[in-house]
Amino acid sequence: MPETPNLDRIASPKDLKSLDLATLRAVADELRAETIDAVSVTGGHLGAGLGVVELTVALHHVFDTPDDVLIWDVGHQCYPHKILTGRRDRIRTLRQGGGLSGFTKRSESEYDPFGAAHASTSISAALGFSVASDLKGEKRHVVAVIGDGSMSAGMAYEAMNNAGALDKNLIVILNDNDMSIAPPVGAMSHYFARLVSSKGYRSLRRIGKGLAKVIGVEEAARRAEEYMRGMAVGGTMFEELGFRYVGPIDGHDVAQLVAVLKNVRDGQDGPVLIHAVTHKGHGYAPAEAAADKYHGVAKFNVITGEQAKSKPAAPSYTGVFADALIREAEADPSIVAITAAMPGGTGLDKFAARFPQRCFDVGIAEQHAVTFAAGLAAAGMKPFAALYSTFMQRAYDSVVHDVAIQNLPVRFAIDRAGLVGADGSTHAGSFDVGYLGMLPGMVIMAAADEAELARMVKTATLIDDGPSAFRYPRGEGTGVEIPANPQALEIGKGRIVREGSTVAILSLGTRLEESLKAADQLAAHGLSATVADARFAKPLDEDLILRLAREHEVLITIEEGSRGGFGAFVLHLLAEKGVLDRGLKIRTMTLPDVFQEHDSPVKQYDEARLNARHITATVLDALGRSEEAAKALA
Numbered sequence: 001m002p003e004t005p006n007l008d009r010i011a012s013p014k015d016l017k018s019l020d021l022a023t024l025r026a027v028a029d030e031l032r033a034e035t036i037d038a039v040s041v042t043g044g045h046l047g048a049g050l051g052v053v054e055l056t057v058a059l060h061h062v063f064d065t066p067d068d069v070l071i072w073d074v075g076h077q078c079y080p081h082k083i084l085t086g087r088r089d090r091i092r093t094l095r096q097g098g099g100l101s102g103f104t105k106r107s108e109s110e111y112d113p114f115g116a117a118h119a120s121t122s123i124s125a126a127l128g129f130s131v132a133s134d135l136k137g138e139k140r141h142v143v144a145v146i147g148d149g150s151m152s153a154g155m156a157y158e159a160m161n162n163a164g165a166l167d168k169n170l171i172v173i174l175n176d177n178d179m180s181i182a183p184p185v186g187a188m189s190h191y192f193a194r195l196v197s198s199k200g201y202r203s204l205r206r207i208g209k210g211l212a213k214v215i216g217v218e219e220a221a222r223r224a225e226e227y228m229r230g231m232a233v234g235g236t237m238f239e240e241l242g243f244r245y246v247g248p249i250d251g252h253d254v255a256q257l258v259a260v261l262k263n264v265r266d267g268q269d270g271p272v273l274i275h276a277v278t279h280k281g282h283g284y285a286p287a288e289a290a291a292d293k294y295h296g297v298a299k300f301n302v303i304t305g306e307q308a309k310s311k312p313a314a315p316s317y318t319g320v321f322a323d324a325l326i327r328e329a330e331a332d333p334s335i336v337a338i339t340a341a342m343p344g345g346t347g348l349d350k351f352a353a354r355f356p357q358r359c360f361d362v363g364i365a366e367q368h369a370v371t372f373a374a375g376l377a378a379a380g381m382k383p384f385a386a387l388y389s390t391f392m393q394r395a396y397d398s399v400v401h402d403v404a405i406q407n408l409p410v411r412f413a414i415d416r417a418g419l420v421g422a423d424g425s426t427h428a429g430s431f432d433v434g435y436l437g438m439l440p441g442m443v444i445m446a447a448a449d450e451a452e453l454a455r456m457v458k459t460a461t462l463i464d465d466g467p468s469a470f471r472y473p474r475g476e477g478t479g480v481e482i483p484a485n486p487q488a489l490e491i492g493k494g495r496i497v498r499e500g501s502t503v504a505i506l507s508l509g510t511r512l513e514e515s516l517k518a519a520d521q522l523a524a525h526g527l528s529a530t531v532a533d534a535r536f537a538k539p540l541d542e543d544l545i546l547r548l549a550r551e552h553e554v555l556i557t558i559e560e561g562s563r564g565g566f567g568a569f570v571l572h573l574l575a576e577k578g579v580l581d582r583g584l585k586i587r588t589m590t591l592p593d594v595f596q597e598h599d600s601p602v603k604q605y606d607e608a609r610l611n612a613r614h615i616t617a618t619v620l621d622a623l624g625r626s627e628e629a630a631k632a633l634a
């Protein structure tokens with residue numbers, strides 16, 4: 001563990017108040033070392049936090065948190081903030097079961113006034129705090145810190161548009177490190193770069209870096225601040241939106257930050273945007289040198305930066321999707337692919353390398369991604385919108401209004417379906433089957449393994465008469481052989497994987513493996529089980545489901561999704577057909593009706609009661625064999 005004599009004296013942000021600039025800098029250096037050391041044992045988001053160490057110290061020094069409100073956009077950069085706000089003793093539990101969340105979380109600390117993990121919400125939330133303070137007659141400062149990547153989302157501009165008109169006191173800090181997870185995209189990113197390349201910013205850095213050595217830090221900060229005040233930037237887009245624009249300033253220069261923040265704090269009259277230039281991974285050489293600036297890392301060796309990534313036993317679902325799509329796109333020039341700032345996460349970086357003209361990273365802009373895909377489809381292309389299940393939630397109206405109602409053949413490749421582990425509830429892909437399944441005309445597939453995923457990609461290419469989606473989880477596949485030439489599936493048809501007689505287990509998605517294990521366990525209890533892979537949540541394979549219901553005493557449905565999804569659709573069907581009137585014992589196994597906390601996916605599924613022994617126990621319970629059920633769970 002690093003030596004941190006200055007940081008050790010900081011039990012809460014109050015202890016930063018009286019420190020001089022030199023000591024604040026020392027605290028920042030130690031805070032960086034502590035953050036690196038902590039993440040080296042937990043893994044997690046590192047580069048973003050390293051880039052805001054000085055900003056974090058300066059903010060907590062200048063503002064009176066938690067009375068003043070500090071909102072971090074996304075929250076993946078908040079580890080230094082957690083260390084300073086009373087959570088240092090638990091920082092090495094980050095993202096572990098029962099430990100600290102990797103994001104800001106209201107239930108965790110009064111210093112996290114607003115929870116996050118999805119991008120671009122901070123300005124809206126901060127405006128809410130500002131307006132509420134006014135209405136309640138409270139005097140408090142409200143600060144939102146948002147990254148340049150997160151400024152690609154429409155929501156950030158919706159919030160500024162509103163804030164500018166309301167003219168409320170609100171401080172937005174644009175933390176511009178010229179990076180998203182991947183390099184940033186879009187015209188706004190170019191605009192920020194133009195602002196940063198301005199002569200004013202270069203002069204200010206000279207004052208910060210050069211003069212401080214000669215005239216001392218405090219005096220250099222005073223001059224920098226004076227210089228800033230005299231700097232007539234004018235005409236920025238932010239000013240047109242009603243914000244006072246301050247900057248660009250050096251986000252790693254504590255003296256400059258403190259001077260500017262104090263100036264803004266004391267002279268506030270309406271919304272202000274401070275443009276701070278930072279570097280992702282700042283101060284840690286392996287991070288600075290990495291292409292992704294160490295956005296998200298596994299445990300690593302602090303000296304070498306080498307990450308403890310185990311060699312995968314099987315290809316990832318994401319990789320299988322990318323390869324399958326590339327294969328289809330070789331033969332079909334109308335196939336195009338869209339990602340919303342997740343080229344690596346969705347595998348579309350591979351697709352882009354092969355087809356640079358046919359792949360579109362639209363930035364953090366899921367709504368736009370979907371409607372853009374709808375436009376492409378309407379114009380005769382075959383768009384594959386590759387989105388994480390959780391981020392697709394933001395695009396729901398686009399899915400309904402721009403795709404489903406117009407019956408456009410947009411293909412949704414839904415990655416990170418089901419529980420995702422350390423990112424926790426904000427990133428769980430729990431709801432897509434439910435929210436897509438209620439839309440007329442939508443075809444929804446869920447892959448049981450990676451061979452099935454390849455078949456589903458093929459199938460989706462052929463669905464030209466309306467929207468379709470296929471979902472698959474985070475991480476490695478099962479290691480099954482992937483067909484070189486995958487055949488398309490028959491729409492709305494599942495498959496029997498194992499024939500039995502008393503119990504039917506109907507699985508949607510990758511719980512198929514657990515279902516087969518459960519069938520073995522049930523055999524030991526003298527029960528013969530049929531196991532079926534539904535493949536489609538919509539349209540349902542009615543023949544298969546009615547047959548399973550007719551020929552078995554117990555029917556179990558299981559899925560990696562919330563209530564209101566596949567199991568509910570099966571129940572609707574059985575109710576409509578009057579099958580429920582005939583005494584069938586049916587149980588629907590879904591994710592529980594709670595937001596599950598972060599943990600390893602294996603433990604999360606255990607907590608969700610969706611592993612083999614839970615299926616076995618559910619069957620035994622349904623048959624009134626509760627003692628055996630309890631034993632099965634033990």
Ligand SMILES: Cc1ncc(C[n+]2csc(CCOP(=O)(O)OP(=O)(O)O)c2C)c(N)n1
Nearest residue numbers: 048117118119147148149150179180181341
């Ligand atoms: C709505 C949404 N889409 C995508 C993501 C995934 N994501 C998390 S952080 C990030 C990059 C954010 O870039 P920026 O705001 O510049 O922060 P930095 O990591 O550079 O500090 C992305 C794309 C997300 N969290 N939320």
Ligand SMILES: CC(=O)[C@@H](O)[C@H](O)COP(=O)(O)O
Nearest residue numbers: 074076117296345416423474
């Ligand atoms: C903060 C954020 O939203 C992303 O960095 C996310 O954590 C990535 O998740 P994956 O690791 O599943 O790509």
Ligand SMILES: [Mg+2]
Nearest residue numbers: 147148149179
């Ligand atoms: Mg950034």
